Amino acid sequence: MFTAIIAITLLALTFGLLLGFAAIYFKVEGDPIVEQIDKLLPQTQCGQCSFAGCRPYAEAIANGEVDINRCPPGGEATIEALANLLEVEVKPLDDECGVEAPKTLAVIDEDRCIGCTLCIQACPVDAILGAAKQMHTVFADECTGCELCVEPCPVDCIDMVETKLNPNTWRWPDPSHIDLQTGGQI
Amino acid sequence: MTQALGSFPGGLKLAGQKKRSTQTPIRKMPLSKTLVLPLQQHIGESAVAIVKVGDKVLKGQKIATANGHVSVCLHAPSSGIISAVGDHPIPHPSGLSAPCISIDTDGEDHWVERNMAEDFSDLTAHELRQRIREAGIVGLGGAGFPSFIKLNPGVHHHVETLILNGVECEPYITCDDMLMRERAQGIMDGIEVMQQALHVNNCVIAIEDNKPEAISSMELALASREKLKDTKVVVIPTRYPAGSEKQLIQTITGKQVPTRGLTLDIGIVLHNVGTAYAVGRAIKHGEPLISRIVTVTGKDVKHAGNFETLFGTPIHELLSFCDTKRKAGEPFIQGGPMMGYNLAGDKLPVTKTANCILVGVDDATQAAKPLPCIRCGDCATVCPVSLLPQQLYWHSRSKDLEKTSEYNLFDCIECGCCSYVCPSQIPLVQYFRFAKTETMNQEQERQKSDLARIRHDNRQERQERERIEKEEKQRQRKAALAASKAAKEKKEAEAAESQSESQEKQ
Numbered sequence: 144m145f146t147a148i149i150a151i152t153l154l155a156l157t158f159g160l161l162l163g164f165a166a167i168y169f170k171v172e173g174d175p176i177v178e179q180i181d182k183l184l185p186q187t188q189c190g191q192c193s194f195a196g197c198r199p200y201a202e203a204i205a206n207g208e209v210d211i212n213r214c215p216p217g218g219e220a221t222i223e224a225l226a227n228l229l230e231v232e233v234k235p236l237d238d239e240c241g242v243e244a245p246k247t248l249a250v251i252d253e254d255r256c257i258g259c260t261l262c263i264q265a266c267p268v269d270a271i272l273g274a275a276k277q278m279h280t281v282f283a284d285e286c287t288g289c290e291l292c293v294e295p296c297p298v299d300c301i302d303m304v305e306t307k308l309n310p311n312t313w314r315w316p317d318p319s320h321i322d323l324q325t326g327g328q329i
Numbered sequence: 330m331t332q333a334l335g336s337f338p339g340g341l342k343l344a345g346q347k348k349r350s351t352q353t354p355i356r357k358m359p360l361s362k363t364l365v366l367p368l369q370q371h372i373g374e375s376a377v378a379i380v381k382v383g384d385k386v387l388k389g390q391k392i393a394t395a396n397g398h399v400s401v402c403l404h405a406p407s408s409g410i411i412s413a414v415g416d417h418p419i420p421h422p423s424g425l426s427a428p429c430i431s432i433d434t435d436g437e438d439h440w441v442e443r444n445m446a447e448d449f450s451d452l453t454a455h456e457l458r459q460r461i462r463e464a465g466i467v468g469l470g471g472a473g474f475p476s477f478i479k480l481n482p483g484v485h486h487h488v489e490t491l492i493l494n495g496v497e498c499e500p501y502i503t504c505d506d507m508l509m510r511e512r513a514q515g516i517m518d519g520i521e522v523m524q525q526a527l528h529v530n531n532c533v534i535a536i537e538d539n540k541p542e543a544i545s546s547m548e549l550a551l552a553s554r555e556k557l558k559d560t561k562v563v564v565i566p567t568r569y570p571a572g573s574e575k576q577l578i579q580t581i582t583g584k585q586v587p588t589r590g591l592t593l594d595i596g597i598v599l600h601n602v603g604t605a606y607a608v609g610r611a612i613k614h615g616e617p618l619i620s621r622i623v624t625v626t627g628k629d630v631k632h633a634g635n636f637e638t639l640f641g642t643p644i645h646e647l648l649s650f651c652d653t654k655r656k657a658g659e660p661f662i663q664g665g666p667m668m669g670y671n672l673a674g675d676k677l678p679v680t681k682t683a684n685c686i687l688v689g690v691d692d693a694t695q696a697a698k699p700l701p702c703i704r705c706g707d708c709a710t711v712c713p714v715s716l717l718p719q720q721l722y723w724h725s726r727s728k729d730l731e732k733t734s735e736y737n738l739f740d741c742i743e744c745g746c747c748s749y750v751c752p753s754q755i756p757l758v759q760y761f762r763f764a765k766t767e768t769m770n771q772e773q774e775r776q777k778s779d780l781a782r783i784r785h786d787n788r789q790e791r792q793e794r795e796r797i798e799k800e801e802k803q804r805q806r807k808a809a810l811a812a813s814k815a816a817k818e819k820k821e822a823e824a825a826e827s828q829s830e831s832q833e834k835q
Contacts, residue, residue, distance in 0.1 A: 181782070184778075185774075185778055186777075186778035186779070186781035186782045186785065187781070188781065188785050196785060196789075197782070197785075267785050267788065268781050268784040268785050268788065269784050269787070269788050270784070285780065285781070285784060287777075287781045308423075308425060309425060309427060310369075310419065310421045310423055310425050310427050312770070312773075313421075313423035313425060313766075314763070314766035314767060314770055315422070315759065315762040315763040315765075315766045316763065317728075317763050318756050318759040318760050318763060319726055319760075
């Protein structure tokens, strides 16, 4: 009986120490689920989900405060990916937030721009270059197409144009899709 | 010295269909009235136009310059006047337009001054590469990778063997075959230049055994060359796709190029015979790459053959020159029946990578209606890269891109053997091409969203910093104000005190 007590105590101590060390050495920093959700969001930072950017929305999803269907730029693909990650049902996009539209790019009409810097302040990713009373321009590579710069412009000189497909960005069509169109089936 | 040949897995024995286009010697395609030159005719960054509408250009004059490292120049194929610089349909499976330079030819074919080097032995490897780059030479086998890069092994690699690819394994195509038959000496010039640029003597010219005329012509030309005593012609068995880069290296040396690796990693550089010919012309005769030999063949072509065609020549002119049964607007194939793609439209120009124009395939196997996969496994048997096309097919179809990458989708060379043998006639290669471009697109999107995230985070950090700085300044200003106020009060108090004191004294 005495030996049993000693043995169990020793075992408990060893495992306790092991767990204690593990807790310190293998500690996971931050909240990985927020990171994972944030990675799946398109980072448009448009605020259509009613949060101030993609990360706050990711945090809200992680806390279970909002649904996963509030991201129009990500659209169906993002909802599906989020549903997979969080193991919940796929839902159609919430119309309240907007509709899924083709990718666009902000273009400033340089003849009409008065150099007010309002769009620069609105851009969430610093993709607009310019100074007071100087013409502004958009970095096409950095623009996420969030449309946040359109509203503040006092002379309405910013247009959202659809990004043009070129041979380098073109993708081969889905063969199964083509077969469906022609009535065939695989 | 005879060396035992290696082999690659899978592959197919296909009917060559080559006789149709080898009955006549190489002919020159007549000069077209308008030449349209896409700025991107190679892998890498597209060239930048250096001419404007109305400029007069001479044959061989540079009209667009290389942009960045993986890029080459572009030259006017004939003399004339620039009539347009802008978007024009290009021979691409998408059917899209891209920036092009159009030239209205004047028919005089006036050459620009050429920088010839009959004896190039005093040129350094670097100078040779620069000249090859300036001449706009890219791989003429079909992929169009800038050749000067493949002639630059760098300091970390040692080149043991240069392999010249004269295999031309795909049915119907005969442009390399005819070039080797008729212009073997020109190819030898190019090999000498390439050997000097790479500092390598050991060279193998690989030719399939279904081209006896080309083999004897090349052997004859080789015998007359003092410099090329370590070069030999190696005849390999005819089997598709023996002419694909990695499969050919495996056949010749028995070595495998590692996944995502370069041929240089195993000490081998491989060039097409057509590229060698172009290199020879560029160095010895100062001629930039402005034309190539194009095979025009197929069951609907009356006068099939090989044509030396200036770049920019409209493909429909080439087709009407050969008298085809094709009606305007009907699709045709650029490349071979296995790896080529359908093109439609009549205004498409001949480009650097256009090795063959095919109108009407004899045994067209593409069925309109694919049947379900019966898991026979034939596709895996014929795959020359030992992939599992069936698994790749399932995952591509369900758009599980991660899984396709796990099954090494990017090792697929799109040779088309799997689609060819599939009893259910599933367009497997189409699925793989689809999955490949989807994966690349996804990767680009991911990079873009990562960039946006970083920029957004940086902006927030900056705004936060600015806010703190502003608050700090405000606080300091308040403190300064308070201090000065206090000092003033103190002074006033002191003044008042001293006043009252003096009053008291009075």
